[in-house]
Amino acid sequence: MLEISSLVKTFGSRRVIDDLSLFVGEGELVCLLGSSGCGKTTTLRAIGGYLLPDSGSIRVEGAEISSLPPEKRPVSTVFQSYALFPHMTVEENVAYGLKVRREPRSEVRRRTGEMLERVGLSECARARIGEISGGQQQRVALARSLVLSPKVLLLDEPLSNLDANLRVRMREQIKDIQRGFGVTMLFVTHDQQEALTLGDRIAIIRDGRLCQVGRPEDVYDHPADRFCANFLGRVNTLRTDRGAVCFRPEDAAVRDGGRFTGSVTRSVFLGSHRELHIQVGGDEVVVYGSGERNPAAGDAVSFDIEKTLEWKK
Numbered sequence: 138m139l140e141i142s143s144l145v146k147t148f149g150s151r152r153v154i155d156d157l158s159l160f161v162g163e164g165e166l167v168c169l170l171g172s173s174g175c176g177k178t179t180t181l182r183a184i185g186g187y188l189l190p191d192s193g194s195i196r197v198e199g200a201e202i203s204s205l206p207p208e209k210r211p212v213s214t215v216f217q218s219y220a221l222f223p224h225m226t227v228e229e230n231v232a233y234g235l236k237v238r239r240e241p242r243s244e245v246r247r248r249t250g251e252m253l254e255r256v257g258l259s260e261c262a263r264a265r266i267g268e269i270s271g272g273q274q275q276r277v278a279l280a281r282s283l284v285l286s287p288k289v290l291l292l293d294e295p296l297s298n299l300d301a302n303l304r305v306r307m308r309e310q311i312k313d314i315q316r317g318f319g320v321t322m323l324f325v326t327h328d329q330q331e332a333l334t335l336g337d338r339i340a341i342i343r344d345g346r347l348c349q350v351g352r353p354e355d356v357y358d359h360p361a362d363r364f365c366a367n368f369l370g371r372v373n374t375l376r377t378d379r380g381a382v383c384f385r386p387e388d389a390a391v392r393d394g395g396r397f398t399g400s401v402t403r404s405v406f407l408g409s410h411r412e413l414h415i416q417v418g419g420d421e422v423v424v425y426g427s428g429e430r431n432p433a434a435g436d437a438v439s440f441d442i443e444k445t446l447e448w449k450k
């Protein structure tokens with residue numbers, strides 16, 4: 138559906154997008170994940186038509202769109218700020234794009250009403266943007282883009298203005314909406330949990346280059362390199378008599394008589410589990426303890442590593 142090939146963008150002497158190629162299949166949700174300043178927004182702006190890349194191609198359903206202005210591209214963008222019109226009602230915001238396209242008035246009314254219904258906003262159709270919650274505003278922003286039936290929907294950190302609980306709920310709603318509409322989505326985020334839970338696939342970007350693309354489970358369990366391994370979650374490195382081993386905290390089990398023994402330096406209760414920092418020789422590792430065991434700082438504990446983490450590079 139969306140195919141980006143060898144995209145390059147430089148600002149001054151800096152290559153902000155460096156030979157980036159990415160494919161998003163029809164109805165697929167791909168999360169573009171990377172830390173601040175790595176080129177995520179620049180990539181989205183190039184696809185949306187708000188910025189001209191130096192070279193490379195952007196195709197939707199096989200057709201090159203690079204030379205089209207934003208409004209002629211079969212893509213729509215949901216911005217971080219939502220960019221809603223505060224003086225308009227929810228309904229007017231959703232209808233806006235259809236009116237700009239000069240759709241017949243009856244058609245605008247029908248499609249707007251249908252869209253508000255589908256995203257659960259009918260009841261606040263007449264409310265002004267300032268009168269609805271952050272989560273509702275988020276849905277208005279989505280509805281406003283979806284009503285235009287784009288082939289590809291681009292989302293730039295759309296949940297970053299919401300509090301932690303709402304973010305989690307909105308993730309589920311976005312996933313439901315995406316499945317319900319079967320829309321192809323490229324979702325930009327710097328949040329690992331968001332990418333892991335939302336994406337059919339994740340594309341990890343670093344300094345304008347993709348370092349790994351794959352299903353969340355595959356990328357998490359089989360990272361391409363140390364950077365990807367660390368970026369998706371905590372990695373412990375423990376030197377043993379057979380060389381260093383790397384593992385994630387959840388892949389070790391605290392048990393009596395375990396192969397490794399160390400002294401707890403920190404024991405942090407996190408509700409669902411306890412995070413134990415354990416000094417083993419010259420290395421400090423973090424493992425998750427179960428609810429029944431409550432070791433405190435200074436206690437000796439044993440554990441086994443049940444799964445190790447390896448990468449090729």
Ligand SMILES: Nc1ncnc2c1ncn2[C@@H]1O[C@H](COP(=O)(O)OP(=O)(O)OP(=O)(O)O)[C@@H](O)[C@H]1O
Pocket residue numbers: 148153171172173174175176177178179180327
């Ligand atoms: N118009 C511009 N002119 C010059 N430099 C720019 C411009 N737009 C972006 N940059 C630079 O390009 C780099 C990548 O920016 P970009 O906004 O794509 O990063 P990002 O990954 O989206 O980061 P964030 O998560 O912080 O939004 C940054 O160093 C930024 O300062």
